[in-house]
Amino acid sequence: MSxxxxxxxxxxxxxxxxxxxxxxxxxxxxxxVVLAGESGSGKTSLLRVIGGLNRPxxxxxxxxxxxxxxxxxxxIRPELRGLGMVFQDFALWPHLSVLENVAVVxxxxxxxxxxxLALLDQFGVASCAGRLPATLSGGQQQRVGLARALAAAxxxxxxxxxxxxxxxxxxxTLRTELRALIVETGLGAICISHDPADIARLADRVALxxxxxxxxxxxxxxxxxxxxxxxxxxxxxxxxxVEVEVRxxxxxxxxxxxxxxxxxxxxxxxxAGAAQALxxxxxxxxxxxxEGVPATCIGAHFEAGxxxxxxxxxxxxxxxxxxxxxxxxxxxxxxxVASDRLHLFPSSPPG
Numbered sequence: 576m577s578x579x580x581x582x583x584x585x586x587x588x589x590x591x592x593x594x595x596x597x598x599x600x601x602x603x604x605x606x607x608v609v610l611a612g613e614s615g616s617g618k619t620s621l622l623r624v625i626g627g628l629n630r631p632x633x634x635x636x637x638x639x640x641x642x643x644x645x646x647x648x649x650x651i652r653p654e655l656r657g658l659g660m661v662f663q664d665f666a667l668w669p670h671l672s673v674l675e676n677v678a679v680v681x682x683x684x685x686x687x688x689x690x691x692l693a694l695l696d697q698f699g700v701a702s703c704a705g706r707l708p709a710t711l712s713g714g715q716q717q718r719v720g721l722a723r724a725l726a727a728a729x730x731x732x733x734x735x736x737x738x739x740x741x742x743x744x745x746x747x748t749l750r751t752e753l754r755a756l757i758v759e760t761g762l763g764a765i766c767i768s769h770d771p772a773d774i775a776r777l778a779d780r781v782a783l784x785x786x787x788x789x790x791x792x793x794x795x796x797x798x799x800x801x802x803x804x805x806x807x808x809x810x811x812x813x814x815x816x817v818e819v820e821v822r823x824x825x826x827x828x829x830x831x832x833x834x835x836x837x838x839x840x841x842x843x844x845x846x847a848g849a850a851q852a853l854x855x856x857x858x859x860x861x862x863x864x865x866e867g868v869p870a871t872c873i874g875a876h877f878e879a880g881x882x883x884x885x886x887x888x889x890x891x892x893x894x895x896x897x898x899x900x901x902x903x904x905x906x907x908x909x910x911x912v913a914s915d916r917l918h919l920f921p922s923s924p925p926g
Contacts, residue, residue: 579763
C-alpha cells in the first residue's frame with residue numbers, strides 16, 4: 576500500500592530566504608502525524624507546499640503514491656490532489672448555508688445533498704443544515720469544516736491548528752471524534768499544532784521542525800521519555816527550562832543545584848563539555864522531602880488537582896516549580912531530586 580504522504584528532500588523558500596531544508600517524511604494511511612515547531616519555523620509554509628498552494632524550491636512530494644510536485648516538470652493543482660483541508664479560522668463560505676458549504680465540494684451531483692446531510696449528521700450538526708455559518712458557535716463551525724473536508728473523499732487530511740480557537744471542552748470532544756475518524760476510515764492526516772494535548776490525543780508520531788530541518792519524528796511517548804531538544808521537552812510538558820552550572824570530570828558530569836552537586840548518570844557524553852545546561856524534569860522527579868537540597872518556598876497555587884510550589888534555590892535565576900499533594904509551607908524546605916529522571920541540554924559551548 577502506498578504512503579498517504581511522502582516528501583523527499585523538500586526545501587521551502589519564503590521571501591527569497593530558505594526556511595525549510597531537505598525535509599523528508601512518510602505518512603501511512605490511518606496515521607496522524609503532528610507537525611510541531613515554534614512560531615516562524617516554517618510549519619504552515621511546508622503544509623502549503625504539500626497542499627499545492629506554494630511550490631517547493633526543490634524536492635518531491637507524493638500523495639497516495641502519485642507525484643504531485645517535483646519542483647520541476649510535475650505540478651498537480653491543489654484541487655486535483657485529493658486533499659481535505661481544515662483551518663484554524665474555519666474558512667467556511669459565509670454566503671452559503673451549512674448544507675451548501677459541504678455539498679458544493681461533492682463531485683457527484685447524484686445524491687449530493689443526501690451525502691452532505693449524512694456527513695453533517697456524522698459530526699452532529701445536521702440540524703444546522705439550513706443556517707449560515709455566522710449563526711453557529713465556533714465548535715459547530717469546525718464540525719462543518721471537518722464534514723466539508725471529508726466530502727470530497729480525500730486521500731490525505733491536512734489540518735492547520737484546527738482547535739486553537741475553540742474552548743477547552745469543545746477541543747477535547749473534537750480531538751476524540753477526529754482520532755476515531757482517522758482510525759476508522761484509514762485516512763492519513765498531518766496536523767500542525769504546538770498544543771501538547773493535540774499530540775497526546777491525536778498523534779501517532781510527532782515531527783519537529785527546528786532550525787529549518789525536521790529534527791526528529793517519533794512517537795509521543797518516546798518524545799516524553801527522551802526529548803531530543805529543549806523545544807521537544809517543553810512540548811512534552813516537562814517542567815523546567817532552568818539554566819544550571821555543569822561540572823565535568825572525564826566521562827562523568829554533575830550539575831550545581833542550589834548548594835548541592837548532583838551526579839548525572841551518563842552526563843559527560845550528553846553534555847559534551849558544556850559549562851551550562853538547560854534542566855528539564857517530568858512531574859514527580861522533584862519533590863519536597865524531609866531531607867534534600869535546601870530551598871525556600873516563596874509561594875504556591877492550586878492547579879488541576881494538585882498544589883504547585885515555587886522554590887528559590889541558591890544560584891538559580893528563576894524559581895523552580897514543584898508539584899505537591901498538599902499546601903506546602905512557606906520558608907525553608909528540602910527538595911528530593913531523582914537525578915536519573917532529569918533531562919539536560921547544553922546551553923553554552925565547551926570551555
